[in-house]
Amino acid sequence: MxxxxxxxxxxxxxxxxxxxxxxxxxxxxxxxxxxxxxxxxxxxxxxxxxxxxxxxxxxxxxxxxxxxxxxxxxxxxxxxxxxxxxxxxxRTTVCADEPPSTFGFGKALGRIGAGLEAMFSEILDTLGFLGRTMMTGFSSLFVPSRLRLTPTIWAMEEVGVNAMPIIATLSFFIGAVVAYMGANLLQGLGFSVFTVELVGIAVLREFGVLITAIMLAGRSDSAFTAQIGAMKMQQEVDAMRVLGLDPFEVLVLPRVIACTLMAPLLTFGAMIAGIFGGMLVAWSAQDISPSLFITRFHEQLDWSHFLVGMSKAPVFGLVVAIIGCRQGMQVGGDVESLGRRVTASVVQSIFAVIVLEALFAMLYLELGI
The missing domain is CATH 3.30.750.24 (STAS domain)
Structure with a gap:
């Protein structure tokens, strides 16, 4: 110098x-x-x-x-x-110096506000993704050749057939636990026979569809995100666009259709398994024979309980598939991004299922169903 x-x-x-x-x-x-x-x-x-x-x-x-x-x-x-x-x-980005770390009420409010902003942004983006998927589905109805049956059938097998054993097993034990709790509570009051109604209403209205949705979120939803995310990392999605293929038609729509259609079937299987588990516990713990259990089940329980549970299933299946596919499409070019998106996919799906379950419960309560 x-x-x-x-x-x-x-x-x-x-x-x-x-x-x-x-x-x-x-x-x-x-x-x-x-x-x-x-x-x-x-x-x-x-x-x-x-x-x-x-x-x-x-x-x-x-x-x-x-x-x-x-x-x-x-x-x-x-x-x-x-x-x-x-x-x-x-080509160099100059970043401003980070402000010194502070603690206190103001910073806590700032973090809460940032979290709420991110949550609302995620909700809006998910709704936009749902709208794009619905438009793709409606357009495929008018041009059936655009609907890809082979990927749809494959996704139905992965989502439905392969998931049935674990969902049925889990529902069996949930029904058994509900019956066992009912046996302990009702037997002391002399109303042990009401265990049949307790198991039937709990499994048909709530636990059957809820367990199915949570298992879909943990099993199928994470698989959707990982599969689409891996294709994003390897630029296969970009290659589809270059070839003139719509990734929503090829990747998203088959998975959404499969999950929406198979959710009611999985829910039905979960209901059967849960009721069977409750019946075995009632038989062994309260000496309620299977014939008495089935007879009282048919006489005392209305079909509305079954229909309430089944009506939730396609909605939960649609929401789980939309969130899983959207998170997969958001994956960047690194493995860390894939891991974050898979985690976010499962968490958001379970959160959405619980919130929708609460909304359905309030709706049916107001309607008197």
Whole structure:
């Protein structure tokens, strides 16, 4: 460095590459901190080789100036230096310093507000994705050749047939637990026979469809996100667009149709398994024979309980599939993004199912069903 009147001349010697700039970085930082940016002049006369790392730290000293690439900042000639410095500066994002970490009520409110904003943004984006999927589905009705049956049947097998054993097993034990709790509570009051109604109403109205939806969210929903996300990472979705294929027709619509159609069938299987589990516990714990259980079940329980549970199933299946496919389409180009989206997919699906279950309960309560 040398002074030339009011100007500070930064004289560059030799090569400025990633291997050599370490020794000069501190001196350039001192010039940047102690000299007005408009008074800095860079002498390129004896500069040798230069790469993007060298261009970055050289251009950094004049970045704060209103004209960082002005001719008055440079003297001497070099075949590539100025062009490379300008290019690196144009492609470099300067981030503001992070504010110091503070604690207190204000920061807590700020985090709550940011979380609410992100939640509403997710809801709006999911509704938009649902609308796009519905439009694709309606257009496929008018042009049936656009509906891809093979992927749809494959998705129905994955979502329905392969999921039935675990859903039935889980529902069996849920029904058994409900019956066991009813046995303990009602037997002391002398109303043990009402265990049949307890098991029937709980499994038909709530537990059958709820267990099915939660298992779909944990099993099928995460699979949808991982499958579509892996295709996004490998740029297969972009390749589809280049070939003129709509990813919503090829990837999203078959999974949404499969999940919506198979959810009622899975719910029916869960109901049967749950009632069977409750019947076995009632038989062993309360000496209620299977014939008595089935007879009282048919006499005392109305069909409305079954219809209430079945009416929720396609809605839950649709919501789970939409959230899983949307999160898959949001995956970036790295594995970390895939992991975050799979986690968000499962969490959002379970949250949506619980909220919809509460809304359905209030709706049917008001309707007296």
């Amino acid at each position: 040398r002074q030339d009147g009011a100007k500070t001349v930064v004289e560059l010697f030799g090569d400025w590459t990633v291997e050599t700039i370490g020794a000069s970085d501190g001196a350039l930082r001192r010039v940047e901190e102690t000299t007005a940016p408009g008074d800095i002049v860079i002498d390129l006369t004896r500069l040798g080789r230069i790469d993007t790392a060298g261009a970055f730290i050289i251009g950094r000293v004049t970045r704060r100036c209103g004209e960082p690439d002005g001719d008055f900042h440079f003297i001497g000639d070099h075949p590539t230096a100025r062009r490379l410095i300008e290019e690196v500066r144009a």
